[in-house]
Structures are given as C-alpha cells and as structure tokens.
Amino acid sequence: MTALRDAFLSAIVALGLFGPLVGLVTANGEHGLALTARPVATAVIVGLVFFGRLLMLSWRGRTPRATNRALAERITRAGKYLTPVLLVAAFALPFTGSRYYIDLGTLVLTYIMLGWGLNIVVGLAGLLDLGYVAFYAVGAYSYAILATTFGLGFWTCLPLAGILAALWGVLLGFPVLRLRGDYLAIVTLAFGEIIRIVLINWVSLTNGPNGITGIPRPTLFGLAFSMDGGPGTFAGFFNIEPAVIQRIIFLYYVIFGLALLTNWVSLRLRRLPLGRAWEALREDEVACRSLGINVRNTKLTAFGIGALFGGFAGAFFATRQAFVSPESFTFIESATVLAIVVLGGLGSQLGVALAAIVMVGGLEVLRDLLSTLGDQLHSPFFGDIANELPLYRMLIFGLALVVMMVLRPRGLVSGRTPGVALTKPKEIAPELVAQGRG
Amino acid sequence: MAYALQQLINGVTLGMIYGLIAVGYTMVYGIIGMINFAHGDVFMVGSFLSLIALLGLSALGITSVPLALALTLLFAAGLAALYGWTVERVAYRPLRGSFRLAPLISAIGMSITLQNFVQVSQGARVKPIEAIIPGGIRLIDTGDFAVQLSWMQIAIVVITLTILGLFTWLVTKTPLGRTMRACEQDLKMASLLGIDTDRTISLTFVIGAALAAVAGFMFLLYYGVIDFYIGFIAGVKAFTAAVLGGIGSLPGAVIGGLLIGLIETFWSAYFSVEYKDVAAFSILIVVLIFMPTGLLGRAEVEKV
Numbered sequence: 103m104t105a106l107r108d109a110f111l112s113a114i115v116a117l118g119l120f121g122p123l124v125g126l127v128t129a130n131g132e133h134g135l136a137l138t139a140r141p142v143a144t145a146v147i148v149g150l151v152f153f154g155r156l157l158m159l160s161w162r163g164r165t166p167r168a169t170n171r172a173l174a175e176r177i178t179r180a181g182k183y184l185t186p187v188l189l190v191a192a193f194a195l196p197f198t199g200s201r202y203y204i205d206l207g208t209l210v211l212t213y214i215m216l217g218w219g220l221n222i223v224v225g226l227a228g229l230l231d232l233g234y235v236a237f238y239a240v241g242a243y244s245y246a247i248l249a250t251t252f253g254l255g256f257w258t259c260l261p262l263a264g265i266l267a268a269l270w271g272v273l274l275g276f277p278v279l280r281l282r283g284d285y286l287a288i289v290t291l292a293f294g295e296i297i298r299i300v301l302i303n304w305v306s307l308t309n310g311p312n313g314i315t316g317i318p319r320p321t322l323f324g325l326a327f328s329m330d331g332g333p334g335t336f337a338g339f340f341n342i343e344p345a346v347i348q349r350i351i352f353l354y355y356v357i358f359g360l361a362l363l364t365n366w367v368s369l370r371l372r373r374l375p376l377g378r379a380w381e382a383l384r385e386d387e388v389a390c391r392s393l394g395i396n397v398r399n400t401k402l403t404a405f406g407i408g409a410l411f412g413g414f415a416g417a418f419f420a421t422r423q424a425f426v427s428p429e430s431f432t433f434i435e436s437a438t439v440l441a442i443v444v445l446g447g448l449g450s451q452l453g454v455a456l457a458a459i460v461m462v463g464g465l466e467v468l469r470d471l472l473s474t475l476g477d478q479l480h481s482p483f484f485g486d487i488a489n490e491l492p493l494y495r496m497l498i499f500g501l502a503l504v505v506m507m508v509l510r511p512r513g514l515v516s517g518r519t520p521g522v523a524l525t526k527p528k529e530i531a532p533e534l535v536a537q538g539r540g
Numbered sequence: 541m542a543y544a545l546q547q548l549i550n551g552v553t554l555g556m557i558y559g560l561i562a563v564g565y566t567m568v569y570g571i572i573g574m575i576n577f578a579h580g581d582v583f584m585v586g587s588f589l590s591l592i593a594l595l596g597l598s599a600l601g602i603t604s605v606p607l608a609l610a611l612t613l614l615f616a617a618g619l620a621a622l623y624g625w626t627v628e629r630v631a632y633r634p635l636r637g638s639f640r641l642a643p644l645i646s647a648i649g650m651s652i653t654l655q656n657f658v659q660v661s662q663g664a665r666v667k668p669i670e671a672i673i674p675g676g677i678r679l680i681d682t683g684d685f686a687v688q689l690s691w692m693q694i695a696i697v698v699i700t701l702t703i704l705g706l707f708t709w710l711v712t713k714t715p716l717g718r719t720m721r722a723c724e725q726d727l728k729m730a731s732l733l734g735i736d737t738d739r740t741i742s743l744t745f746v747i748g749a750a751l752a753a754v755a756g757f758m759f760l761l762y763y764g765v766i767d768f769y770i771g772f773i774a775g776v777k778a779f780t781a782a783v784l785g786g787i788g789s790l791p792g793a794v795i796g797g798l799l800i801g802l803i804e805t806f807w808s809a810y811f812s813v814e815y816k817d818v819a820a821f822s823i824l825i826v827v828l829i830f831m832p833t834g835l836l837g838r839a840e841v842e843k844v
Contacts, residue, residue: 292821503649511642
C-alpha cells in the first residue's frame with residue numbers, strides 16, 4: 103500500500119515536471135510563438151514514472167543489496183586475464199575488415215588514450231581538471247596549423263603538438279597551484295572555455311568557426327596512403343591495389359600504438375618517485391608538504407604530462423578527421439573524458455579502458471540503434487518521434503551518467519590502492535625492536 | 541560619460557540576473573560543498589517555464605501586465621523548485637557521503653540530461669518573444685547619444701531586489717533560515733542537534749532553484765530570446781560570480797554577480813563583444829590567484 107502511495111506521489115511530481123515542458127510545446131506559428139498541447143506524450147511519461155517507481159520499489163524490497171563489492175572484486179580479479187584478452191582483441195580488430203568496427207575502434211581508442219592522459223592528472227595526482235579538452239584542442243590545432251602553413255608531416259608535428267600542449271598545461275598549472283578541489287575544477291573549466299572562444303574568434307590564425315580543412319594524413323615511413331597507387335605510396339610500394347581501408351587500418355594502429363605508449367608511460371611513471379609523489383599528493387597534500395615533497399613541481403608535472411598526451415591525441419584527431427573546428431572541443435568532451443576516468447575507478451588503467459569502451463562504444467551503438475529504430479517507426483501513430491529519436495542519444499547519455507554514478511559511485515574498478523602500500527606487517531624479531539628499528 | 545552611464549545601467553541589470561543564479565550556487569556549496577552543476581540548467585528550465593506561462597496566459601486572454609508577470613513568476617518559480625527538488629533527490633542524495641567526484645559527475649550528467657530534455661521536448665530553435673513592457677525613460681540626451689532606462693530594466697531590478705529581500709528575511713529571521721545556517725556551519729553537528737539535514741538540504745535546493753527560475757524569467761524579459769543552451773554559459777558565469785564574492789557568502793554572491801555583469805558589459809562596450817566571456821573567466825582566474833577566498837569569503841582553516 104505504501105508502495106502504491108509512493109508511486110502515486112511520484113506520478114504527481116512527474117506531472118509537475120513534464121506537464122508544462124512536454125505537454126505544452128512552444129512552436130513557431132504564424133504570429134510568433136504559440137503553444138501546442140501534447141497530452142498523450144505527457145500521459146505516457148507520467149504512466150511510465152508511476153509503474154517504473156512501483157517496479158523499483160518491489161524490486162528493491164526483494165533483492166539483497168551489497169552485491170556491489172563482490173562485483174568490484176570479481177572485476178579486479180578478472181583484470182589479470184581481461185587485460186591480455188582485450189589487448190589481443192584490440193590488435194585483431196582490423197582483421198575483421200569491417201570499416202564500421204575499425205572506425206568505432208579508433209574512436210574508442212582515442213577516448214581510452216584521453217582517459218589515460220587525464221587519469222594522470224585526476225586519478226593519480228588527484229587534481230580535478232574539467233578543461234582537459236583544451237589540451238586536446240591545442241594538440242589538434244597545433245598540428246593543423248603547422249601542417250597547413252609549413253607543410254610539416256604528421257610524425258614531425260606529433261611531438262611538437264604534444265610539447266605545445268604540455269606547455270599550455272604548465273601555463274595553466276601555475277595560477278591554479280594554490281587552488282584545491284572544486285575551485286580547481288571551475289578554473290580549468292573556464293580555461294577550456296577561454297581556449298574554445300579564442301579558437302572561434304582568432305580568425306586569422308584558426309579560420310574561426312569554419313575550422314581548418316585539408317589537414318594531411320600520416321604516412322608510413324614516408325609512404326602516403328593515396329589512391330593513385332604511384333611508387334611513393336603505400337599501395338604502390340607493396341604492389342597492392344590502393345584502397346581506403348588501408349588508411350583506416352593504419353590510423354587504427356597509430357592510435358593503438360599511441361594509447362599503448364600512454365599506458366606504458368603512466369605505468370612506468372607510477373613507479374618513479376614522481377609517480378609516488380603524485381599519489382601521495384592525491385591522498386593528502388598537507389602531509390606531502392610536511393614530508394618535503396615539492397608540491398609545486400609535482401602538480402606542474404602532472405598537468406604537463408597529462409596535457410602532453412592530450413596533445414598527442416589531439417594531433418591524431420586532426421589527422422584522422424583531416425578537419426578541425428572549435429565545435430569538436432566543447433565542454434561535453436571534457437565531461438565525457440572525466441566521466442570515463444571516474445567511472446573507470448580513478449587510477450585504474452584497466453578501468454579507464456573498460457569505461458571508455460562502455461561509454462563511447464555504447465554511445466555510438468545507441469546512435470545506430472536509435473536511427474534504425476527511427477526508420478522502423480515511420481508510421482502516422484508515432485508522428486515526429488521517429489525523426490527526433492537520434493536527439494535522445496545525449497539525453498540517454500546524461501541519464502546513464504547519473505544512474506552509473508548512483509549505482510557505482512566508486513567506478514567500475516575501484517582500484518584506488520596506492521602504488522606502494524604496506525600490505526602485511528613484516529615480522530620483526532624482538533632484538534630489532536629493542537634496537538629501535540621496528 | 542553618457543555612454544558609460546548607459547553601460548552602468550545595462551551592467552547592473554545583467555548583474556542582478558547573475559547574482560540571483562549565484563545565490564543558488566553559493567547556498568548549495570556552503571552546505572554540502574559541491575558544485576551543483578545542473579543549477580545553470582535549472583535556470584534555463586525556469587526560463588522555458590516562464591515562456592510557456594507567458595504564452596499560456598496570453599492564450600487565456602490575460603492581458604494585464606502586472607498580473608501576467610506575477611502569475612508567470614509564481615508558476616516558473618514553483619515548478620523550477622520542483623525540478624530542483626527532483627534533481628537533488630535523484631542525483632545527489634544517494635551520493636551523499638560518497639567520495640568527492642561522484643556527485644560532480646552525477647551533476648554533470650544531470651546538466652546534460654536537462655539540456656537535452658528541453659532540446660528534445662521544446663525543440664532546438666531559439667525562442668523569441670516580443671517585449672512585454674516596452675518603452676522607458678530617456679535620462680540624458682546629449683544630442684548624439686541618449687541614455688535609456690527602459691521600464692523592463694526597472695522591473696528587473698525591482699523584482700530582483702524584492703526577491704532578494706524576501707530571501708534575506710527567510711535566511712536571517714525564520715526557523716528554516718536558522719537551520720540552513722546551522723547546516724552551513726557544520727552539517728554533522730546540526731544533525732546531532734536534531735536538525736533534519738536531508739530536509740534542509742532539499743529545501744536549499746528548492747529555494748535555489750526558485751531563485752534561478754526568477755533569474756530565468758528576467759533573462760527572458762531582458763533578452764527576449766532563449767534557447768536550450770543558455771544555461772551552461774550563464775551557469776559558469778554565475779559560479780564565477782559566487783567565487784568572486786566568496787563562496788558560501790550570500791551578499792557576496794550578489795556583489796559578485798553585479799561585478800561580473802558590469803565587467804562583461806563594460807568589456808563588450810569598450811573592447812570586444814567576442815571576448816566578453818574570456819574577460820569574465822580571466823577575472824575569475826585573477827581573483828583566485830590573489831584572493832582565493834573571494835571578496836567576502838572566510839579563509840578556510842584546515843585542521844590536520
């Protein structure tokens with residue numbers, strides 16, 4: 103009975119929430135805006151909320167909670183086997199030959215790389231960065247501008263783009279050294295917006311909102327992936343038929359390599375004193391300072407190295423798309439990458455990869471699902487919904503973020519154990535204790 | 541001189557809107573120490589609710605401007621308050637006591653949800669309306685430039701000041717205000733002393749959302765055009781205002797809002813319109829470097 107009452111109240115709240123915004127549409131009519139009523143849609147939503155709430159209450163009443171921890175442990179334990187499986191799968195993906203899967207894989211790998219890059223800043227050093235997309239943008243535009251103005255190739259520009267992004271990272275790091283937590287988040291967010299606004303308005307350098315086109319593709323040791331099949335091209339050199347798929351596969355392996363590089367570097371860095379200092383900083387800044395760790399340099403290197411990988415990924419993005427515009431570098435990108443890191447469990451390399459696969463892969467699958475569903479629903483009964491369906495993608499994405507956080511606030515793989523930790527107390531002989539060495 | 545006066549008037553009007561939103565940020569931050577990222581989008585929802593109310597009222601044939609304004613204000617503030625309550629209940633309350641980043645991501649998710657919900661339900665196109673209160677007073681006329689003070693601006697400033705007055709009374713004089721201040725000082729202690737903290741936090745969100753809806757209504761009146769994306773930039777600027785005034789401080793939020801409004805207007809008038817957001821954000825960075833606690837904020841004492 104209480105469940106019914108609860109569900110009824112939820113339905114009333116839903117009516118208040120969705121009644122005006124869903125039920126009354128402001129549409130441009132002949133005399134300016136006018137309201138059109140949509141009672142059916144509202145009724146459907148309110149009904150869904152009612153029964154959804156009822157279902158949720160009865161479900162929650164029955165299943166025991168506290169399965170979360172067991173799941174996390176299982177994922178962490180499975181990680182040992184999962185990593186090689188994922189690696190082999192990622193390596194073997196192009197052999198499927200399907201352009202769709204390779205493109206999807208490239209996209210997911212880009213986000214995995216961004217996630218690992220941001221993981222250094224957020225997951226290891228504990229510095230909340232909401233403007234990571236700025237470094238991605240700096241990398242992309244650095245390559246785009248260098249390549250189109252000076253005719254430099256991808257492999258020359260890649261380190262340059264990374265270094266430029268890292269410089270920006272350090273530059274941002276300086277003013278925010280003293281800030282903590284949410285202040286840092288808002289300043290980095292502002293910084294990301296500043297970069298984007300400058301990209302839009304500095305037309306002479308960046309061509310403004312139109313973006314930069316004709317960015318050259320990468321080459322394999324000087325062999326271009328062009329369609330003419332001449333002797334200087336990939337196809338000509340190996341005497342095979344030129345095809346677009348060759349370039350796609352090559353790009354896939356480039357980002358695969360870059361992502362692995364990011365992973366390798368961050369795994370190695372974690373074992374250096376620097377990486378340990380980052381982790382210590384994440385746990386307690388005051389303690390770090392009093393133990394003589396140079397907090398300034400530690401923070402700046404975290405920003406710099408995180409930005410470096412963002413810059414690499416940006417340069418790759420530019421060369422893959424052959425086109426960059428400020429539209430690609432909005433806040434939503436930063437939010438997506440941060441969500442990947444947090445959902446991945448802050449600091450866990452495997453978790454970030456899994457989260458990127460789930461989120462970015464899921465988002466793309468959702469896009470196709472919605473457009474096929476939209477095609478299926480072309481009937482008078484459903485009306486406009488069929489055409490609007492693709493718009494629901496980001497709505498579902500936002501809701502999924504909330505739901506995932508509420509269900510698993512610590513992320514998929516909750517591996518926040520420091521790189522060095524005392525696992526079990528060492529056995530100490532009594533004579534050592536007596537000498538004061540215990 | 542006349543030109544500067546005009547900018548001063550415009551800046552104060554804009555600053556009032558930012559101040560109203562900033563109060564919501566600063567209250568929530570003061571009590572539970574999180575950036576309510578969806579607050580800017582609640583402002584946007586409030587703006588849309590006002591638009592719907594105005595259109596509905598004109599369809600019903602209510603033409604009296606003060607009555608329409610009052611009804612719209614009530615409708616938008618009431619329903620936006622419901623949005624604020626729901627957002628807190630769904631996205632933040634389950635995560636209370638969880639680690640710091642989880643509510644932030646959840647808030648970002650909520651912000652994306654609200655934005656796209658309005659885009660899907662109301663369409664992505666901009667929504668223009670005619671001026672509700674046309675006309676104004678000509679203050680100074682130098683021949684080549686006339687300083688205008690429109691009725692709209694007067695209405696915005698008067699409504700904002702009234703609402704802020706009510707709100708100040710609520711916080712300083714009522715039992716609810718007292719519990720809110722107690723929670724702001726020390727949440728755990730307040731709950732030990734028998735204050736229903738969950739309820740207080742909910743009401744904080746409700747009040748913040750209602751204020752944001754008022755700001756959304758003012759925004760609609762002032763600019764006469766809204767779309768589903770206005771919440772993001774306005775939200776970031778209002779948060780900037782809250783930080784500038786010293787986060788946690790209510791008068792600080794209003795002062796910060798006024799400053800951001802003035803900076804933005806003067807920058808657009810004398811330098812470049814394109815970089816007005818850059819100016820506002822740069823101010824934020826500069827303030828945080830030299831005055832990390834803002835204008836009226838208290839320095840945080842960290843006990844180890």
